[in-house]
Amino acid sequence: MEKRLRLLPLAAAVFLAGCGPVKIGKILADPTRYSNKPVRVEGKVADSYGALVAGFYQIEDGTGKIYVISTRGGVPSRGAKVEVRGTVVSGVTFGGRSFGTAIRESSHKVD
Numbered sequence: 001m002e003k004r005l006r007l008l009p010l011a012a013a014v015f016l017a018g019c020g021p022v023k024i025g026k027i028l029a030d031p032t033r034y035s036n037k038p039v040r041v042e043g044k045v046a047d048s049y050g051a052l053v054a055g056f057y058q059i060e061d062g063t064g065k066i067y068v069i070s071t072r073g074g075v076p077s078r079g080a081k082v083e084v085r086g087t088v089v090s091g092v093t094f095g096g097r098s099f100g101t102a103i104r105e106s107s108h109k110v111d
Contacts, residue, residue: 025063027088031101034088039103041066042083050075056102059084067102081111 021042027034043061050057055075058067059082068075068084076082086103 021061021083023063024059024061024066027066028064028101031088031090035090036087038085038087038106040083040085041103043081045076045078045080045082048075048078068105068108069102070105070108072105072107076108076110083109083111 020040022034022039024041024043027039027041041059041061043059046058046060046065048057049055050070050073053073054069054071055073056067056069057075058065068086069089084103084105085107086105088101089104090101
């Protein structure tokens with residue numbers, strides 16, 4: 001029993017380390033590792049294009065820039081600090097534009 005209690009802090013640290021945001025540079029450096037997997041990224045909106053029901057925006061975090069595709073309507077404005085949750089996708093076409101690697105948003109939160 002005592003052995004298990006000593007391992008508990010280690011297990012908690014490993015679990016919590018996986019909960020943090022992923023750096024955009026890591027996604028872009030190895031997109032196949034993250035392809036079709038959920039991620040959370042944080043950064044500043046560098047560019048933003050939206051319509052009533054859909055839009056896309058680009059975020060940067062100091063390690064790289066990536067486009068986020070939103071079909072929920074209402075994209076954050078340029079300069080906003082955001083947290084994005086979504087799935088990494090490759091070879092995406094949206095609104096007539098082609099994107100190599102992007103995140104299909106499931107939610108975002110503006111700080």
